[in-house]
Amino acid sequence: MSVEVREWSSEAIELYLEGFPLSLLNAIRRYSMAKVPTYAIDEVTIVVNTSAMFDEMLSHRLAMIPLRSEESINKLLSVDVALCEKCSLDSEEKPSKDVCDKCFINMFLEAEAHDEEVTVYSDEIKSEDPYVKPVYGNIPIVILAPGQQISLELRARIGRGLEHAKWSPATVAITRNVAEIKIDKDLCNLCGKCVEICPKKVLNIDGGVIKVERVTDCIVCKQCVVICPTKAIDVVNLEDKNILRVESSGALEPETIIRLSLELLRRDLASLQDFIEKVKRGVKS
Numbered sequence: 618m619s620v621e622v623r624e625w626s627s628e629a630i631e632l633y634l635e636g637f638p639l640s641l642l643n644a645i646r647r648y649s650m651a652k653v654p655t656y657a658i659d660e661v662t663i664v665v666n667t668s669a670m671f672d673e674m675l676s677h678r679l680a681m682i683p684l685r686s687e688e689s690i691n692k693l694l695s696v697d698v699a700l701c702e703k704c705s706l707d708s709e710e711k712p713s714k715d716v717c718d719k720c721f722i723n724m725f726l727e728a729e730a731h732d733e734e735v736t737v738y739s740d741e742i743k744s745e746d747p748y749v750k751p752v753y754g755n756i757p758i759v760i761l762a763p764g765q766q767i768s769l770e771l772r773a774r775i776g777r778g779l780e781h782a783k784w785s786p787a788t789v790a791i792t793r794n795v796a797e798i799k800i801d802k803d804l805c806n807l808c809g810k811c812v813e814i815c816p817k818k819v820l821n822i823d824g825g826v827i828k829v830e831r832v833t834d835c836i837v838c839k840q841c842v843v844i845c846p847t848k849a850i851d852v853v854n855l856e857d858k859n860i861l862r863v864e865s866s867g868a869l870e871p872e873t874i875i876r877l878s879l880e881l882l883r884r885d886l887a888s889l890q891d892f893i894e895k896v897k898r899g900v901k902s
């Protein structure tokens with residue numbers, strides 16, 4: 618098994634992995650999207666809204682603003698998110714107040730246009746937790762005409778992408794096979810059609826032969842195979858070589874998203890193992 622870093626930045630991580638089952642990488646991908654918790658605005662109390670935007674639209678725009686949650690990882694992992702989610706459901710068994718207090722952060726947004734039109738941006742949201750605030754301050758929320766005003770009380774809640782995409786810390790989480798490109802030199806007449814059509818510029822003619830420049834960039838679209846007049850080229854997926862790519866909304870670092878998805882997957886597997894052990898003990902006794 619081996620791992621090679623293709624990209625590692627505050628926006629994205631891309632890994633080249635050999636020998637890891639695709640099902641495991643797919644689980645990491647799905648946990649990144651659906652199970653890693655973050656904060657997002659979930660309740661909006663409209664005190665005043667004389668803008669042209671409907672209350673519902675305003676609330677939706679606020680909900681979709683990614684909130685920085687990196688500095689609150691311990692809190693994110695210490696609450697039972699499944700319990701927090703009941704707050705948004707029509708459930709009789711609502712969590713107790715002390716559970717809710719751990720889960721919510723109060724925020725406020727007040728703005729008014731006097732003589733000129735004003736655009737209200739995300740950096741005007743005031744949070745009672747200095748660490749949990751909009752990732753980007755330049756997200757436009759609403760335009761106020763002269764004389765218009767908004768005054769909103771907001772509550773940000775811990776949640777998961779499983780419930781709503783606004784909580785997903787990963788904007789992109791993909792796995793894909795690495796390709797193997799086979800070229801039969803005896804059949805190839807160097808017409809260059811495959812080079813021309815390749816959307817990822819993977820192929821090149823160099824020294825009288827077709828060369829594969831960056832096989833990991835190949836997206837296995839097989840356009841080169843289709844256009845080849847002599848059937849000299851073939852592209853297949855390699856089952857044990859894969860790319861895992863995770864891009865962040867900014868709520869969590871990409872490295873944190875992968876680390877937490879592994880931690881949550883490990884927890885789920887451990888509880889499944891516990892359950893099986895208990896059943897086994899029960900059958901024996």
Ligand code: SF4
Nearest residue numbers: 815835836838839841
């Ligand atoms: S399969 Fe698509 S991306 Fe890959 S080499 Fe052929 S044309 Fe290029």
Ligand code: SF4
Nearest residue numbers: 805806808809811845
């Ligand atoms: S399209 Fe086929 S024949 Fe033409 S250069 Fe590519 S591999 Fe060779």
